[in-house]
Amino acid sequence: MATIKDVARLSGVSIKTVSRVVNNMAEVSPETRQKVQQAILELGYQPNNMARSLVNGRTNTIGVIIPHSADYIFTHPFFTEVLRGIAEVLSANNVNLLLHLAHGRTPYANLYTQRQVDGLILMSIPLGDPNLEGLAASGAPCIGTCRIAENDNAIRWVDADFAGGVEQAMEHLISLGHRHIALLTGPKSLVSVRLREQGYRNSLKKNDLPLVDTYILEGSFTSESGHALAIQAMQLPHPPSALVCGDDMMAFGAVQALKELGRRVPEDVSVVGFDDVSLARFSSPPLTTIRQDTYQKGRIAAEALLSFIRGKNDTAPAQIMLDTSLIVRNSTAPAKHQ
Numbered sequence: 277m278a279t280i281k282d283v284a285r286l287s288g289v290s291i292k293t294v295s296r297v298v299n300n301m302a303e304v305s306p307e308t309r310q311k312v313q314q315a316i317l318e319l320g321y322q323p324n325n326m327a328r329s330l331v332n333g334r335t336n337t338i339g340v341i342i343p344h345s346a347d348y349i350f351t352h353p354f355f356t357e358v359l360r361g362i363a364e365v366l367s368a369n370n371v372n373l374l375l376h377l378a379h380g381r382t383p384y385a386n387l388y389t390q391r392q393v394d395g396l397i398l399m400s401i402p403l404g405d406p407n408l409e410g411l412a413a414s415g416a417p418c419i420g421t422c423r424i425a426e427n428d429n430a431i432r433w434v435d436a437d438f439a440g441g442v443e444q445a446m447e448h449l450i451s452l453g454h455r456h457i458a459l460l461t462g463p464k465s466l467v468s469v470r471l472r473e474q475g476y477r478n479s480l481k482k483n484d485l486p487l488v489d490t491y492i493l494e495g496s497f498t499s500e501s502g503h504a505l506a507i508q509a510m511q512l513p514h515p516p517s518a519l520v521c522g523d524d525m526m527a528f529g530a531v532q533a534l535k536e537l538g539r540r541v542p543e544d545v546s547v548v549g550f551d552d553v554s555l556a557r558f559s560s561p562p563l564t565t566i567r568q569d570t571y572q573k574g575r576i577a578a579e580a581l582l583s584f585i586r587g588k589n590d591t592a593p594a595q596i597m598l599d600t601s602l603i604v605r606n607s608t609a610p611a612k613h614q
Contacts, residue, residue: 277322278319278320278321278322279321280294280295280298280321280323282319282321283312283315283316283319283321286315286318286319287308287311287312287314287315288311289308289311289312293308293312294312297309297312297313297316298316298323300369300370300586301586334394334585335372335391335392335393335394336370336371336372336394337371337372337373337374337392337393337394338362338366338371338372338373338374338393338394338395338396338397338578338581338582339374339375339376339387339388339392339393339395339396339397340359340362340373340374340375340376340396340397340399341376341378341384341387341396341397341398341399341401342355342375342376342377342378342399342400343377343378343379343400343401343402343405343407344377344400345377345379346377349377352497352525353524353525353551353553353554353555353570354497354523354551354553354570355399355400357553357570357571357574358399358421358570358571358573358574358577359375359574360571360574361570361571361572361573361574361575361576361577361578362397362574362575362577362578363574364575365574365575365578365579365582366578366582369582371394371582374387374392374393378407381406381407382407383407383408383409383410383411384396384398384407384408384411384416385409385410385411385413385414385416387416388414388415388416388417389414389416394417394585395416395417395418395419395581395582395584395585396411396416396417396418396419396581397418397419397420397421397577397578397581398418398419398420398421398422398424398431399420399421399422400422400466401420401422401424402463402465402466403424403425403426403465403466403467404465405424408424411431412431417581417584417585418431418432418581419431419432419433419434419577419580419581419584420432420433420434420435420577421433421434421435421573421574421577422435422466422467422468423435423467423468423471423595424467425467426467426470432580432581432584432594432595433594433595433596434573434576434577434580434595434596434598435468435573435595435596435597435598436468436568436569436573436597436598436599436600437597437598437599437600438468438471438472438475438550438600439471439472439474439475439478440475440599440600441472441475441550441566441568441600442459442471442472442473442474442475442476442479442520442550442566443475443476443478443479443482444566444600444601444602445520445548445550445566445602446475446476446479446480446483446520447479448548448564448602448604448608449518449520449546449548449608449611450479450483450485452518452546452608452609452610452611453610453611454517454518454546454611455485455517455611456488456491456514456515456516456517456518457491457516457517457518457519457520458491458492458493458509458516458518458519458520459472459473459476459491459492459493459519459520459522460493460495460501460502460505460506460509460519460520460521460522460526460530461473461492461493461494461495461522462494462495462496462497462501462522462523462526463494463495463496464494469494469522472522472550473492476492476520488514490512491509491512491516493505493508493509495522495526497522497523497525497526498525498526498529499525499526499528499529499532500529501526501529502521502525502526502527502528502529502530502533503529503530503532503533504529504533505526505530506519506529506530506531506533506534507533507537510533510534510537510539510545516545517544517545517546517611517612518545518546518547518548518608518611519545519546519547519548520548520550521547521548521549521550522550523549523550523551524549524550524551524552524553524555524556524563524565525553526549527547527548527549527550527556527563527565527607528549528555528559528563530547531547531559531560531561531563531607534547541561541607542561542606542607542608542609543609544612546564546607546608546609546611547563547564547607547608548563548564548565548566548607548608549563549564549565549566549607550565550566550568551565551566551567551568551570552565552566552567552568552603556603556605557605559607561605561606561607562605562606562607563605563607564602564603564604564605564606564607564608565603565605566600566601566602566603567600567601567602567603568598568600569598572598573598576596576598580596
């Protein structure tokens with residue numbers, strides 16, 4: 277087997293320089309880096325990851341924490357797209373991914389303090405999560421693909437403009453003549469859900485429309501929940517003519533429920549989703565939705581965390597807000613006379 281000495285000899289540099297290249301350190305010129313990488317390829321050199329960890333004090337692993345079951349995560353397009361973005365960046369940087377499905381009360385900081393990971397990416401973390409305790413004190417580099425608190429700047433995050441996105445959905449429906457619009461939301465323990473409701477309320481106020489408390493229905497980000505909430509909305513004394521759903525999965529369930537109730541989409545009831553998952557354009561009817569780039573969210577979060585760990589982005593913004601956009605398809609139409 278080739279050794280680091282063999283690589284140094286073939287590339288004509290010191291062992292220390294080879295080590296810097298292997299560990300993705302910055303203090304190497306592009307020309308020298310290319311020369312060393314070419315020698316590594318020619319010799320088939322395989323670095324000893326355990327030895328590297330001992331030398332540089334790193335595990336070469338990033339932990340991704342999601343407080344949900346594997347069944348929920350891997351059947352929900354949102355999570356798979358964010359994870360795809362994260363995984364591609366880590367793979368390109370020869371960094372391992374540790375997926376931690378947090379169900380117990382073990383502090384997230386333990387993954388870092390016990391030297392299992394070099395940093396953490398937090399996904400779908402609810403307000404008041406007890407496992408966050410001690411995270412700031414541990415010094416663990418971390419970033420969220422969600423906002424974890426409404427007014428807390430202690431943790432870096434990359435997230436979508438949920439309030440602005442729902443406002444876009446509302447303005448679209450109002451421009452079509454809808455005045456009775458219900459909001460089907462996920463759990464309000466998530467900051468993103470509270471921001472969706474904020475956007476809903478902002479739009480009603482801006483357009484001088486009354487706030488009807490019974491039009492705000494809380495559930496979960498599943499098609500089953502969207503189905504149940506749509507039925508609940510249609511059973512109100514004054515049913516809405518349009519539904520803004522917290523995500524596309526809820527919207528799919530809502531559309532199915534409306535069909536079962538004999539309501540046509542969009543002729544009788546318009547439906548708007550959120551996320552623009554790949555299935556949205558193939559649903560029946562194709563779903564009008566608010567697009568957030570979940571794949572890019574994962575990529576940006578992973579890149580920012582790696583740069584922070586390597587000391588390259590001390591001046592980067594602590595919070596990154598990603599724009600959303602309205603994608604109009606066939607699940608919305610002008611309102612009937614209201």
